[in-house]
Amino acid sequence: REFYELRWFHPATDARATEITLLGHRVPFGTDVLVRATHLPGFVLHTDICEDLWTPVPPSAIAALSGATVLGNLSASNVTIGKWEYRQELVRSAAAKNLAVQLYSAAGFGESTADLAWDGHGLIAERGELLATTERFSLQGTAVTADVDLRALLEDRLRQGSWGQNAATHGRTLRVVTLGDPEDGRDPALFRRFCRRVEPFPFVPADPTERDLRCRETFLIKATSLARRLLALPADQRRVVIGISGGQDSAEALLVAEHAMDLLGLPRGNVIGVTMPGFGTSRRTYENACALVRALGATFREVDITRIADQVFAAIGHDPRTEDVTFENVQAWTRKFLLFALASRERGIDLGTGDLSELALGWATYGGDHMSHYGINAGVPKTLVSYLIRWAADVIFKDESEVAAVLRKILDTPISPELLRLGAAGEIAQKSEEVIGPYELHDFFLYYFLRFGFGPRRIARMALHAFDGRYGAGEIRRWLLVFLRRFFANQFKRDCVPDAPKVGSGGSLSPRGDWRMPSDASVAAWIAEAETIPE
Numbered sequence: 001r002e003f004y005e006l007r008w009f010h011p012a013t014d015a016r017a018t019e020i021t022l023l024g025h026r027v028p029f030g031t032d033v034l035v036r037a038t039h040l041p042g043f044v045l046h047t048d049i050c051e052d053l054w055t056p057v058p059p060s061a062i063a064a065l066s067g068a069t070v071l072g073n074l075s076a077s078n079v080t081i082g083k084w085e086y087r088q089e090l091v092r093s094a095a096a097k098n099l100a101v102q103l104y105s106a107a108g109f110g111e112s113t114a115d116l117a118w119d120g121h122g123l124i125a126e127r128g129e130l131l132a133t134t135e136r137f138s139l140q141g142t143a144v145t146a147d148v149d150l151r152a153l154l155e156d157r158l159r160q161g162s163w164g165q166n167a168a169t170h171g172r173t174l175r176v177v178t179l180g181d182p183e184d185g186r187d188p189a190l191f192r193r194f195c196r197r198v199e200p201f202p203f204v205p206a207d208p209t210e211r212d213l214r215c216r217e218t219f220l221i222k223a224t225s226l227a228r229r230l231l232a233l234p235a236d237q238r239r240v241v242i243g244i245s246g247g248q249d250s251a252e253a254l255l256v257a258e259h260a261m262d263l264l265g266l267p268r269g270n271v272i273g274v275t276m277p278g279f280g281t282s283r284r285t286y287e288n289a290c291a292l293v294r295a296l297g298a299t300f301r302e303v304d305i306t307r308i309a310d311q312v313f314a315a316i317g318h319d320p321r322t323e324d325v326t327f328e329n330v331q332a333w334t335r336k337f338l339l340f341a342l343a344s345r346e347r348g349i350d351l352g353t354g355d356l357s358e359l360a361l362g363w364a365t366y367g368g369d370h371m372s373h374y375g376i377n378a379g380v381p382k383t384l385v386s387y388l389i390r391w392a393a394d395v396i397f398k399d400e401s402e403v404a405a406v407l408r409k410i411l412d413t414p415i416s417p418e419l420l421r422l423g424a425a426g427e428i429a430q431k432s433e434e435v436i437g438p439y440e441l442h443d444f445f446l447y448y449f450l451r452f453g454f455g456p457r458r459i460a461r462m463a464l465h466a467f468d469g470r471y472g473a474g475e476i477r478r479w480l481l482v483f484l485r486r487f488f489a490n491q492f493k494r495d496c497v498p499d500a501p502k503v504g505s506g507g508s509l510s511p512r513g514d515w516r517m518p519s520d521a522s523v524a525a526w527i528a529e530a531e532t533i534p535e
Contacts, residue, residue: 015029017029032175033046033175033177034067034176035179038180038181039180039181039183040150041150042069042150042151043069044067045069045070045072046063046064046071046072048072049074049075050073050076051075053073053090053094053104060094060098060102061097061098062171062172063174064098064099065167065170066167066174069100069150069154070103071094071098073091073103074105075104075107077106077121078117078118079106079118079119079136087104087106087121088121088123088130091125091130092129092130095127096125099127099157099160099163100153101124101125101126101153102124102126103123103124104121104122104124104125105121106118106120108120108138109137109141120134120136121133121136122134122143122144123144126148127152127153127156132144145195146195147195147196148196152452193465198462198465200444200466201383201443201444202444202447203383203506203507204383204387211387215388218380218388218504219255219256219388221503222376222377222501223256223263226351226374226376227260229349230349231264236347238264238270238348239270239271239272239348240270240272240349240350240351241274241342241349241350242257242271242274242339243275243276243336243339243350243353244274244289245275246282246285246286246288246289246410247415247416248411249353249354249358249377251292251389251407251410252377252385252388252389253352253377254273254292254293254298255389255397257298257351268296268298269297272299272300272346273301274338274342275300275301275302276338277302278331278335284413290302291409292406292410296397305338308338309330309331312333313327329365332368333365333367335368335369336350336367336371339372343373349372349374350372352369352371352375353369353377354369354372354375355380355382356381356382356446357381357382359378359509360442360486360487361486361487362487362493363432364493366492370497372498375499375500377500378510379501379502380503381443381446381507382439382443383440390407390411415439416431436486437479437482438479440467441463441471441476444459444462445459445479445480448462450506451506452506456526456530457530460476460530463476473533473534473535477531481527481530481531484530485523485527487523489523491517494510494515494517495511496511497510
């Protein structure tokens, strides 16, 4: 009730001119003015005043639909108890719904406190994320600075079909003032580092509270999706067969399957956990697989694949002492054949365990572990899987100490497909990250490649900043080239993936959903750009 703008201002609709004289210059005047900076691609500024931001249809919303990417609000907004939280959510919401950068600056110390108080609240938000905020109640006055990603918000606007429809309906032709020199004269040192945090794990929130919420939502998306798939089957066919390797992906799939059974009120024994030891299976993973299946109350099955694989090698004339791609693929195909056969016999479905990272890199055998009746992990990146397992152990299965004990052992096990023979001491000889590179880097590349369509140089620069010395430019360049080559070369596998629930906004490679790409697309342009990254 303290706002009394009409005491001092007329509405913009009452303006009698579109220009005024200010400091001896004729300048545009009105709420329909956009400022474009020629030296900053994508930068188009619109500013409104105070209570405009609180209205159902603020001028900034029309401006955003008309091309503005940076929205400013200058506010003589006083402070009352709890108002800062509402104001912060308002700014975040404006940035989210307008797919824009929202700047906000409230009046601070120095204003009259005869009847009101002031906190000098300043905020910068981008696409719903709060990037920076000032110190409130400062007696000296404060400012806040952050780098904003205009390319990301423009990509979001291009991808969101409803945005374009809304812009066509409500956007207007506003006056545009062009400022600046095409040659950016600022100190190049400003651009050596980002003035914002770039998270090294974009799929995994850094804040523990947010991370727990992300894990909860992800786990329940998968469990309820599987429950729905099971309900679509006849009552006597609601069984799940899962190949359990003793690694993280199959452990996570088994946890989800058992929780889906719990949700449906079905016996946990309807989940059949199958361990299939092969030439590279270690004692450690074998024991973990057996222990987890039994601890969860699933039905346990064991089938040694070595004899069947040897028969295949003999049939095709392959020397099993040659540990090449045929040696590996025959094992994967044997396991999948057995899982499909067992699912048929048990009148159930085979639940795939491969994750989003493996799907992106093609780190799966075509028609082997790449295939299933339902791919429960296909929307989950490798960097999130371990957190999901920890969360499930602490929350869903918190009263099952045996389960938690086995899961801790699984989390300490190196990631491996175990398709090559063990070392002399019985240790795992084939470690995925030694072959294809760190999953934390690949998931970073994948997020910005898939979510925003960024090019190699931009992704590499962001990775260099995000990992802050953990990886040098040469390492990032090396593994980015691996990522690009593998991603393009393995599109044929993604063209025929089984059904799977989409989990994250940047996390689906299904050809029926987010990712429609020809399997013979050329990677040449991406490689050419990546090779210009300095080593």
